[in-house]
Amino acid sequence: MSRLGTETAFEVLAKARALEAKGRDIVHLEIGEPDFDTPPSVVSAGVAALERGETHYTPSAGVIELRDAIAAYLGARRGLSIDPTQVVVTPGAKPIMFYALLALLDAGDEAIYPDPGFPIYASMIDFAGARGVPLPLRERDDFEPDLDELRHLVTDRTKVIVLNSPHNPTGGMLSDEAIREIARLARERDLWVLSDEIYGELARHQLRLLHRDVRPARGSRGAHDAAARSGSHARRVPRAPGCHREGPE
Numbered sequence: 001m002s003r004l005g006t007e008t009a010f011e012v013l014a015k016a017r018a019l020e021a022k023g024r025d026i027v028h029l030e031i032g033e034p035d036f037d038t039p040p041s042v043v044s045a046g047v048a049a050l051e052r053g054e055t056h057y058t059p060s061a062g063v064i065e066l067r068d069a070i071a072a073y074l075g076a077r078r079g080l081s082i083d084p085t086q087v088v089v090t091p092g093a094k095p096i097m098f099y100a101l102l103a104l105l106d107a108g109d110e111a112i113y114p115d116p117g118f119p120i121y122a123s124m125i126d127f128a129g130a131r132g133v134p135l136p137l138r139e140r141d142d143f144e145p146d147l148d149e150l151r152h153l154v155t156d157r158t159k160v161i162v163l164n165s166p167h168n169p170t171g172g173m174l175s176d177e178a179i180r181e182i183a184r185l186a187r188e189r190d191l192w193v194l195s196d197e198i199y200g201e202l203a204r205h206q207l208r209l210l211h212r213d214v215r216p217a218r219g220s221r222g223a224h225d226a227a228a229r230s231g232s233h234a235r236r237v238p239r240a241p242g243c244h245r246e247g248p249e
C-alpha cells in the first residue's frame, strides 16, 4: 500500500471536513466537483432501477445496454466507429487508468506523464513497477509540452505517454500541432498513448483530432479514459474504448 501513493486533494478534503465538523467555516479548494447536485432525472432513473430489483451482480465490464450507449455516444463525439466490446465501465476514472497502466507496464518500462499533472498518474506508474518520467509543463509555454524535450525523454524503454487535455491543474490544452507531433512520435517509437479526456467536453473539436491523429493501430484495443458528464461524481461513468498503440501500419 505504501507504494500506491494518493491524491492529496482527498487528504486535504478529510482535514477540511474535520475542521467543518468542529464548526470552522471552510472554503473548499481541494476536490474538483460540479457545483450542482445530480439532476433529478438521473436520481429518479437510479431509484427506479433499484426498485425494479436491479441490485444484483452485473458483467464485470458493465451491462451491455450501457456499453452500447457509451460506444454510440463516444463514436458520435469522436468521429469513430467503436464496438461496445471495446468499452469497459468502472466506478470512476482512476480504476480504468490503473487497469490500463497495470496491463501495459512491466518492471523496467518507462512511462511519460505531464508534470504538474493529476497526481494519480505518477502513483500508478510507480505501483506498476515502471519508472515515471515527468514531462515538464511550463507557464512560459502556456503549459504546452516542449516537443523537442518530449522526443529526448523517449528511450528504448518508453512504453506509454499519458496525455491529459484540457489539463488538470494548469487548464492548458494541447495545440493541434502538438497532438499531431505526439501521434507521429508514438507511431515512430511504437508507444501506447493513454489519453485522459475527462475534461474533453470542454474542447470538443480536440476530441476528434486526438482520435484521428492518435488513432488505434490495426488490431489494437485501448483505454481512452473519459467520463460521462452526468454532473455528479457518484454517477460518473468512465469508459474505456482503448489505449491507442501507435505503430507502423
Ligand SMILES: Cc1ncc(COP(=O)(O)O)c(C=O)c1O
Pocket (backbone or CB within 6 Å): 032, 091, 092, 093, 094, 095, 118, 164, 167, 168, 196, 198, 227, 236, 238
Ligand atoms: C485529470 C483527471 N482525470 C481523472 C479524474 C477523475 O477521477 P475519478 O473519476 O476517479 O474521480 C480527475 C478528477 O479530478 C482528473 O482531474
